[in-house]
Amino acid sequence: MKSLKLLAASLLLFGACKQDLEVEPVNQYLSENFYQTEEQVFASLIAAYDPIGWSMAMGQWISPVMLGEIRSDNANAGGDASNNDQPAWQELDDFRETNTNTILQPIYRKNYIGIFRANLVILEPELESANIDRYQAEARFLRAYYHFELFRHFGPVPVIDRLLTPDEVGLERSSMDELFTLIKDDLKAAIEVLPTTLSENELGRASRGAAQALLGKAYLYWADLDNDDAEKFGLAAQYLQDVVDSRQYQLEDDFANLFAYETENSPEAVLEIQHSNLWPSDWGWFEGIEGNGIIQLCGIRGLCSDYPEYSAGWGFLLPTADLNDHFLSDDDYRRDAAIISLSELEETVTNEGIAGCGVVVDLSENNPSDYTGFWQQKYANYKEYEGNNINGGDPNLTKDGNTYAIRYADVLLMLAEAIHRSGGADAQALEYINLVRERAAGPGDNTGSFRTAQQLMADTGWSLQDVIWYERRAELAGEGDRWYDLVRSGRVSNDLFDAEKASNLKTESIWLPISLEETSVATKLSTYPETELFN
Incomplete structure (x- = not known):
C-alpha cells in the first residue's frame, strides 16, 4: 500500500511539473546541436x-590478453585456492562456458x-x-x-x-x-x-603504420579461414611490407626492456594501448577502467611483502609447463621475459639476503589445479606502481603500464608467414624471421652466435611454417595472440590440453x-x- 501511495504522489507531481520540464537544454549539448x-x-x-x-x-575483467592466453595451451586461469576464483574465467579456461557466462x-x-x-x-x-x-x-x-x-x-x-x-x-x-x-x-x-x-x-x-599492420593482420586471418587463399595472403604481405618499408619502427635491442617498468611507446610499438592512473577507477565504474587491470590481476599470488621488485597480485594467467618447455635452446632468452618460476624468486631472495622472506611465495594461496610453478612476467606487478592512484581511485585498478596491441616483431613474423603462404620468396621470409631470432639471442650484435631459421630447420626437421609457428608462440607468449593463431590456422586440438580440459573441447568452443x-x-x-x- 505504501509503495502505491508513493507512485500516485509521483504521478501527480509529474503532471504538475510537466510544463516546467519541457524547456530547451541549458548549458549542455545533445546530438542535434x-x-x-x-x-x-x-x-x-x-x-x-x-x-x-x-x-x-x-x-x-575483459582483457583480450587474458582471453587469448587461457583459452590456449599457454596459460591456465589461476586465481585463489578455492579453484573457483572468478568463475566466469574458470569456465572460459576449461571450455565450460555457456551463453550465460558473465x-x-x-x-x-x-x-x-x-x-x-x-x-x-x-x-x-x-x-x-x-x-x-x-x-x-x-x-x-x-x-x-x-x-x-x-x-x-x-x-x-x-x-x-x-x-x-x-x-x-x-x-x-x-x-x-x-x-x-x-x-x-x-x-x-x-x-x-x-x-x-x-x-x-x-x-x-x-x-598509417598501425592501419597497414592491422589490415595485413586482418588479411592474414581472412586468407587462413578462406581455404588458405593465396591471393589474400599476398595482400597481407603487401600491407605488412609497407610497414617495414616505412622505416618508422625497429626492434628493441633488449627484449626484456619491452616489458620493463615505465617502458612505453618504444620504437617497436606499432599500436600500443595507453593506460592511465589519472582517472578514479573503482569497482563500481560501470563502463571501463582506465588503468591496466591485468597487472594486479596477474601478479604473483602469495608473494612475500619484502620481495624487492614485485608486489603480490591475484595469481591469474599462470603459464603452463608446456609453454615453459617451448623455448628451445640457450640462444633464446625470451622465456626469461615471459615467465618467472618459484625457483627464480627463491634464488633472488637467497642472493640478496632478504631475511623477511622466509617463505617467498605462500603456495597455499594459489589455485591448486592451475598452478604449475610459474607466473607470467610480461605484465609484472612492479612495486613502483604502488601509490600511483590519485583522485580516489583503487590502487589495484589504476596501474598504468601500457599494453601492446601490435609490435614490430609481430609485423615481421606475420610478413614472413604471408610471403611464404602466398607463394612468395622464402628467402625473404627467412630474412625477416632471422631479424626476430637474432634479437631473441640477447642484446647486442649476435651475428654468427645464434641459430638462424635455416639452421633450426636443419636441426629439427621442421618446415618453414613450423619455424614461424615456433617463433610466434615464443615471441608473443603471454601477450594474447596464441589462441587466435591456433583458431585461424585450424590447429586447435585435444592434444594441446590436459585430459579434463580436452574432454570439454568441442566444435562450438x-x-x-x-x-x-x-x-x-x-x-x-x-x-x-x-x-x-x-x-
Whole structure:
C-alpha cells in the first residue's frame, strides 16, 4: 500500500511539473546541436578511443590478453585456492562456458560501444577540414579494430556501419566476407589520410603504420579461414611490407626492456594501448577502467611483502609447463621475459639476503589445479606502481603500464608467414624471421652466435611454417595472440590440453557464444556462427 501511495504522489507531481520540464537544454549539448566544431568532433573521437583500453567493464575483467592466453595451451586461469576464483574465467579456461557466462556481454558490449562512438565521428559531422578528415580516418581505423576484435572472439558478428534506430533489434550475423570487407574498406580509407609519424602528444592514436599492420593482420586471418587463399595472403604481405618499408619502427635491442617498468611507446610499438592512473577507477565504474587491470590481476599470488621488485597480485594467467618447455635452446632468452618460476624468486631472495622472506611465495594461496610453478612476467606487478592512484581511485585498478596491441616483431613474423603462404620468396621470409631470432639471442650484435631459421630447420626437421609457428608462440607468449593463431590456422586440438580440459573441447568452443542478454533481444542473432559463414 505504501509503495502505491508513493507512485500516485509521483504521478501527480509529474503532471504538475510537466510544463516546467519541457524547456530547451541549458548549458549542455545533445546530438542535434553537437559536432559543430572541430573541438567537439575531436572530443567525440577521444570517446571512441576510450573502450580500446578497458581491461574491466561492467564489473568484469575483459582483457583480450587474458582471453587469448587461457583459452590456449599457454596459460591456465589461476586465481585463489578455492579453484573457483572468478568463475566466469574458470569456465572460459576449461571450455565450460555457456551463453550465460558473465564475461561475454561486457566483451561484446565494449566493442559495440566503440563501434557506435566511431560511427558518430564518421557519420555525424557536416564540417570539412583537414583535421576533420584525420579524425574520421582515425574513427574508421577504430571501427575496423573493434569489428576485428569481435570477430576474433565471436566469429562473424553483425556489421554495424550506420547509426541504428531503437527499433532495429532484428540483427543477424553478417558473413565473414561482409565483415572483413568492412574492415578492409575502413582501413584502406584510413591509410590514405593517417599520418606516418605521431608527435609526442599523439602517442596511442592511429598512424598509417598501425592501419597497414592491422589490415595485413586482418588479411592474414581472412586468407587462413578462406581455404588458405593465396591471393589474400599476398595482400597481407603487401600491407605488412609497407610497414617495414616505412622505416618508422625497429626492434628493441633488449627484449626484456619491452616489458620493463615505465617502458612505453618504444620504437617497436606499432599500436600500443595507453593506460592511465589519472582517472578514479573503482569497482563500481560501470563502463571501463582506465588503468591496466591485468597487472594486479596477474601478479604473483602469495608473494612475500619484502620481495624487492614485485608486489603480490591475484595469481591469474599462470603459464603452463608446456609453454615453459617451448623455448628451445640457450640462444633464446625470451622465456626469461615471459615467465618467472618459484625457483627464480627463491634464488633472488637467497642472493640478496632478504631475511623477511622466509617463505617467498605462500603456495597455499594459489589455485591448486592451475598452478604449475610459474607466473607470467610480461605484465609484472612492479612495486613502483604502488601509490600511483590519485583522485580516489583503487590502487589495484589504476596501474598504468601500457599494453601492446601490435609490435614490430609481430609485423615481421606475420610478413614472413604471408610471403611464404602466398607463394612468395622464402628467402625473404627467412630474412625477416632471422631479424626476430637474432634479437631473441640477447642484446647486442649476435651475428654468427645464434641459430638462424635455416639452421633450426636443419636441426629439427621442421618446415618453414613450423619455424614461424615456433617463433610466434615464443615471441608473443603471454601477450594474447596464441589462441587466435591456433583458431585461424585450424590447429586447435585435444592434444594441446590436459585430459579434463580436452574432454570439454568441442566444435562450438572455437568461438565464444553470444550472450543470452543479446540473443534474447535480437532474436535472429544466432548464439554460434553457422558453418556456412566460413565458406
